[in-house]
Amino acid sequence: MDEKYFPEQIENKWQQRWAESGVFQAPTDDPREKFYCLEMLPYPSGFLHMGHVRNYAIGDALAWFKRLQGFNVLHPIGWDSFGQPAEQAAIKRGVNPRDWTEQNIAHMRGQLKRLGISYDWSREIAAHRPDYYKWDQWFFLKMFERGLAYKKVSQVNWCPKEQTVLSNEQSSGGICWRCSTPVEKRDLEQWFLKITDYAEQLVADIKQIEDGWPDKVLKRQSDWVGRSEGAYVDFPVKDSDKKIRVFTTRIDTIYGANAVVMSAEHPLLAELLEGSSLKPDIEAFAQKIRTQRAAGREVGEEEKEGLNTGVLAINPFSGEVLPVWVANYVLMEYGTGAVMSVPAHDDRDFEFAQKYSLPIRQVIAPVTHQQLDAEPTPTTGGDASAEIKHSFTDYGVLINSGDWGGKLSEVAMREMAEHAKTNGFGEPAVTYRIRDWGVSRQRFWGAPVPMIYCDKDGMVPVPYDQLPVVLPQTAAFTGTGESPLAGVPEFVNTTCPQCQGPARRETDTMDTFVDSSWYFFRYLDPRNEGEAFDPNVAKQWTPVDQYIGGDSHAVMHLIYTRFWTKFMRDIGLVNFDEPVKRLLTQGMVTNRVEGTDEWKAMSKTLGNGVDPDQMIQIFGADAARLFVLFAAPVENELRWSDTGIEGSVRFLRRVYTMVWKWHERLADRGGPQPAGEFSAEARTLRRKTHQTIAKITSDLTQLHLNTSVAALMELFNQISDFNADPATASAEDVFVVREALESLVILLTPFAPHVGEELWEALGHAGGLLKELPRWPVADPELARREELEIPIQVNGKLRSRVIAAPDVSEDDLRASALADERVRALIDGHEVVKVIVVPRRLVNIVIR
RNA sequence: GCGAAAGUGGCGGAAUUGGCAGACGCGCCAGACUUAGGAUCUGGUACCGAGAGGUGUGGGGGUUCGAGUCCCCCCUUUCGCACCA
Numbered sequence A: 001m002d003e004k005y006f007p008e009q010i011e012n013k014w015q016q017r018w019a020e021s022g023v024f025q026a027p028t029d030d031p032r033e034k035f036y037c038l039e040m041l042p043y044p045s046g047f048l049h050m051g052h053v054r055n056y057a058i059g060d061a062l063a064w065f066k067r068l069q070g071f072n073v074l075h076p077i078g079w080d081s082f083g084q085p086a087e088q089a090a091i092k093r094g095v096n097p098r099d100w101t102e103q104n105i106a107h108m109r110g111q112l113k114r115l116g117i118s119y120d121w122s123r124e125i126a127a128h129r130p131d132y133y134k135w136d137q138w139f140f141l142k143m144f145e146r147g148l149a150y151k152k153v154s155q156v157n158w159c160p161k162e163q164t165v166l167s168n169e170q171s172s173g174g175i176c177w178r179c180s181t182p183v184e185k186r187d188l189e190q191w192f193l194k195i196t197d198y199a200e201q202l203v204a205d206i207k208q209i210e211d212g213w214p215d216k217v218l219k220r221q222s223d224w225v226g227r228s229e230g231a232y233v234d235f236p237v238k239d240s241d242k243k244i245r246v247f248t249t250r251i252d253t254i255y256g257a258n259a260v261v262m263s264a265e266h267p268l269l270a271e272l273l274e275g276s277s278l279k280p281d282i283e284a285f286a287q288k289i290r291t292q293r294a295a296g297r298e299v300g301e302e303e304k305e306g307l308n309t310g311v312l313a314i315n316p317f318s319g320e321v322l323p324v325w326v327a328n329y330v331l332m333e334y335g336t337g338a339v340m341s342v343p344a345h346d347d348r349d350f351e352f353a354q355k356y357s358l359p360i361r362q363v364i365a366p367v368t369h370q371q372l373d374a375e376p377t378p379t380t381g382g383d384a385s386a387e388i389k390h391s392f393t394d395y396g397v398l399i400n401s402g403d404w405g406g407k408l409s410e411v412a413m414r415e416m417a418e419h420a421k422t423n424g425f426g427e428p429a430v431t432y433r434i435r436d437w438g439v440s441r442q443r444f445w446g447a448p449v450p451m452i453y454c455d456k457d458g459m460v461p462v463p464y465d466q467l468p469v470v471l472p473q474t475a476a477f478t479g480t481g482e483s484p485l486a487g488v489p490e491f492v493n494t495t496c497p498q499c500q501g502p503a504r505r506e507t508d509t510m511d512t513f514v515d516s517s518w519y520f521f522r523y524l525d526p527r528n529e530g531e532a533f534d535p536n537v538a539k540q541w542t543p544v545d546q547y548i549g550g551d552s553h554a555v556m557h558l559i560y561t562r563f564w565t566k567f568m569r570d571i572g573l574v575n576f577d578e579p580v581k582r583l584l585t586q587g588m589v590t591n592r593v594e595g596t597d598e599w600k601a602m603s604k605t606l607g608n609g610v611d612p613d614q615m616i617q618i619f620g621a622d623a624a625r626l627f628v629l630f631a632a633p634v635e636n637e638l639r640w641s642d643t644g645i646e647g648s649v650r651f652l653r654r655v656y657t658m659v660w661k662w663h664e665r666l667a668d669r670g671g672p673q674p675a676g677e678f679s680a681e682a683r684t685l686r687r688k689t690h691q692t693i694a695k696i697t698s699d700l701t702q703l704h705l706n707t708s709v710a711a712l713m714e715l716f717n718q719i720s721d722f723n724a725d726p727a728t729a730s731a732e733d734v735f736v737v738r739e740a741l742e743s744l745v746i747l748l749t750p751f752a753p754h755v756g757e758e759l760w761e762a763l764g765h766a767g768g769l770l771k772e773l774p775r776w777p778v779a780d781p782e783l784a785r786r787e788e789l790e791i792p793i794q795v796n797g798k799l800r801s802r803v804i805a806a807p808d809v810s811e812d813d814l815r816a817s818a819l820a821d822e823r824v825r826a827l828i829d830g831h832e833v834v835k836v837i838v839v840p841r842r843l844v845n846i847v848i849r
Numbered sequence B: 001g002c003g004a005a006a007g008u009g010g011c012g013g014a015a016u017u018g019g020c021a022g023a024c025g026c027g028c029c030a031g032a033c034u035u036a037g038g039a040u041c042u043g044g045u046a047c048c049g050a051g052a053g054g055u056g057u058g059g060g061g062g063u064u065c066g067a068g069u070c071c072c073c074c075c076u077u078u079c080g081c082a083c084c085a
Helices: A007-021 A050-068 A084-093 A097-115 A130-145 A169-174 A195-204 A215-225 A251-256 A268-272 A279-294 A347-355 A369-373 A409-422 A535-541 A556-570 A612-619 A621-630 A642-667 A680-701 A705-721 A731-748 A753-762 A811-820 A822-828
Strands: A034-039 A072-074 A149-159 A164-166 A184-193 A228-236 A243-248 A259-262 A306-314 A321-327 A338-341 A426-431 A451-454 A458-461 A493-495 A502-505 A544-550 A580-586 A589-592 A599-601 A789-795 A798-805 A833-839 A843-848
Touching (some): A007 A097, A007 A753, A050 A072, A050 A097, A050 A621, A130 A149, A164 A184, A195 A556, A228 A251, A243 A251, A279 A306, A612 A621, A612 A642, A621 A753, A811 A843
Parallel strands (some): A034 A072, A259 A321, A544 A580
Antiparallel strands (some): A451 A502, A589 A599, A789 A798
C-alpha cells in the first residue's frame, strides 16, 4: 500500500490479479446458491458511453454484493453485434462490417476491463459469429416446423432513410425508432413470427412478474398486447346474403347504433358495392385514405371523414335498418375492420355523427351508487329526443334498449353476447392489438434466414445438419434497399436439400432483436456446439434473478424475449414461463447541451458527451463508478456533474488516507486483546457501524444505491470523529476501529471494488476479499438499533420536551416518565389532562384543557 | 385529447412509510495552512428576524393529538398512449 491514493496503480494491479485468478468465473456445478445478474448486452458501436457505465456499475455493485454474501454469481457480458451501424459504416466508408464490428468489440472490451466490471469473460459471446447465429437459425427452423414462422405478402413499415423494413414495434408512432424518419408503407413478401399465438400468455403471465418489474414497464407490456374483451356481432346486409361482422367492447350500447362503419381497406367493400352507382366515388375516397396513410401520416391527426355507401344493414338486436359508411377512422388492422357507430356512447362516433348530422340516441343512463344496490333505474329521463352534447362512455343502465332496458351495462354485455351466440349472429370475443413480428430484413449484417427455394420442391427449410448458413465475407453495400445477399451468387446459388437440383437461398436476414431474445441462455453454455444450450445447465442458472437496462427496451426487447422464452418452454428447453424475475430500468445519463439550459442524453451529435476513458484517466474507474451510483437513485435521470465526481474522488482518498493511518496497527492482530469496557464514544461508533451494515444490506437488496453510498459516508464521518491515535489507542479502541474500518471497506467494495480490495489487503488480509467467502458483515441486531430512544413529548400537539427511554420501554413507563418531566409538569399545572396519547418508541402527546 | 407518475434548499437528493423536514454529496461563505491555491483541513450554510422566536415540503381546503407522507379541488412538470371500436 502506498501512502497516497493512485487510482491507476491499484486499478491495474487488481484488474491483473482478477484476470489471472479467474475469480469472476462462475462454476456451473457449485453447492452455493446461484444468482444470475444480467445487464442488457451492448451494441458494439465503438465506444462505451456514460449510460453503459451506469448500467454496468449498477449490475456490478449487485454482483459484488451477492458474491460477498456467498452466492455463486453469474455475471456475463456479450455483444449485440449484428445491425445497421456496421452496414452503414460499410456503405459510407467502404469498411467491412465484420472488421468494423470486431475492432469495436476489441476496443469496448478494453474499456470494460479498465472499468473493472467483474465479468466472467470466459462466457463472452457475440451475435455476429457463426457459432452464435447458427442457433438463431436453429430456433427459426423450430418455429417454422411448428407453423410459428411463416411468410406472407404484407404492407410493411419502411424507413426510407435506412432503406429497410421495420417491425410494428420499431415504427411505433409512425416514425423510425432509430432515426425518427417518418415511416412509409410498402408491399413486400416477409417472414413473420407468430407472436400473436402467445398474446394471451403475454398478458396473463404478467401476474408472475408483477412484484419484480416496474409498474410502468408492465403497463406498457400489457398495453402493447392490447387485450380487449368484447363481442363480434354480424349485421346482415339488406337484400343480400352477406353480413358485416363488427367487433365491439360495448355490445350493451347496440340499440344506440346509427350506422355500420367500415374501413376503406375492408375486403367486403368491393362486393357490397357491386352494381352501385356510388362505386367510383367510394373507390376514389378509399384510395384517398390509402394515400394519406401510405404517406405515413398518422391516423388520429386526421379529421374524421366518411362517405355513405348507400348500402343498408340490419341491427340484429333491434331490427333497425342502418346505413353503411366508409370512414378514415376505422382501422383494418384491428378487430374486424368494421364497427357499429354509437355516437351517444363513444367519442369518435360522436364526432363523426356531429360532422355528418347522423342521429344520436342515448341508450345508457348513469346510475348512482345507491341504485347499484337497489333496482337499477335511470337517473336521467329516457327521453330519446333529448339533446346530447357529449358522448357518455361510462357504464350505466340500459334505456331505449327493448327487452334489455333496465339492466346494468356489465350484466347486459355478458347476456347480449351470449344472446347473439345462441341466435347465430355473433359471439363473445377477445381481440389483441399486437400483431405478428416481422423479422425479415433486406440487410447484409444479420443472421441469414435459413430457407431455400427450389423450382421443383418450392420452399425448403435448410436441414439442421447444414447449419449455420454462413454469411459471405462481403457483398455490394449499395444502400438501395435490395438485399445485399441477392448480389452474392456464391451465397444465393445452392442445391435443394430434397432433390439436389439447383436452388436459391433466401436473401433476407433476421431482425437483430432475434439475437437478443435468447442471448442470456447462451451465456450459460456458450461453447456448446451441439445445441443452443444444455437444458440441464440452464436449469441451474435461470431464470435471471436481476436484469438491468434502459427503459427504451421496455416494449420491444422485453416482449420478444418473453415470447421467445415461452416458445423455448414449449419445445422443452426451459421449464418456466418468464425469463426475468426482477427488472430494473435505469434512468438516462444526461448532460447540459452547451449554450442552453436543456439536459439531454449524451450524444456525439449534441456534443455533450463525456468520455468514460477520460474520466477513468483523470479520476479513476472507482470514482467514476461511485459517482454515477451516488448521484441519483438508479431509476432517475442522472445529470452529469464534473464537480460531483470530484467529490467521489475526495471521499475515496479520505478513506484511503484513514486506512493508511491505521493499517499497521490494525493488521497486527497479536497485540493486546480488548478486555475492558468500551468508552461512550467507542460504543457510539460500534452502534454506527452496525446500523450502517444493516442499512446497506437492506438498501442494496432493493438497489437503493445512492442511499447506500450516503450511509457509507456517514460511517466514515463517524470514524473520523472518533479521535483515536493508532500509536496510543487502547486495545478496546483498536477493536472498535478495526470493526468499523473493516466493515467500511467491505461495504465499499461493491461501489469501488479496486479500492475495496486494496484496502482489505492493507488491513492484513492477504490476497483480497474474494479469497475467503462469504465476507459480507452481519449486523448485530442489538447494536444496529438505537441504544436509547429520544422520544418527543408534545402538549396539545406542540413539541415541548423529550424523554430518553430504552428501546423496549413499555407504554406505561413512557407515559409515566413523560408526565414526570419538569417542563411538562409546568405546562399542565392547573389544567385538566384530557388524554395522553402514547405511541411506543415514537412519541407522547398530552392533551390538556 | 386520454392515462399514469411526480412537485421538498442554489443543485442532485434523504426522511425507519403518519412522528425532530432537509441525511449524504455538490455548490457557496468564513477561517487555517500556504510564495500560490481550481490542493488539503476546520467551521457554517432552508427562509424571516439583531434576538427570543416565528415560517416553511407547488396552491387551497380537509382528516388527525400530529401530515412532505392520507383524502378532495386547482396549478405545474415529466413520461406513456394517441382514432385499438
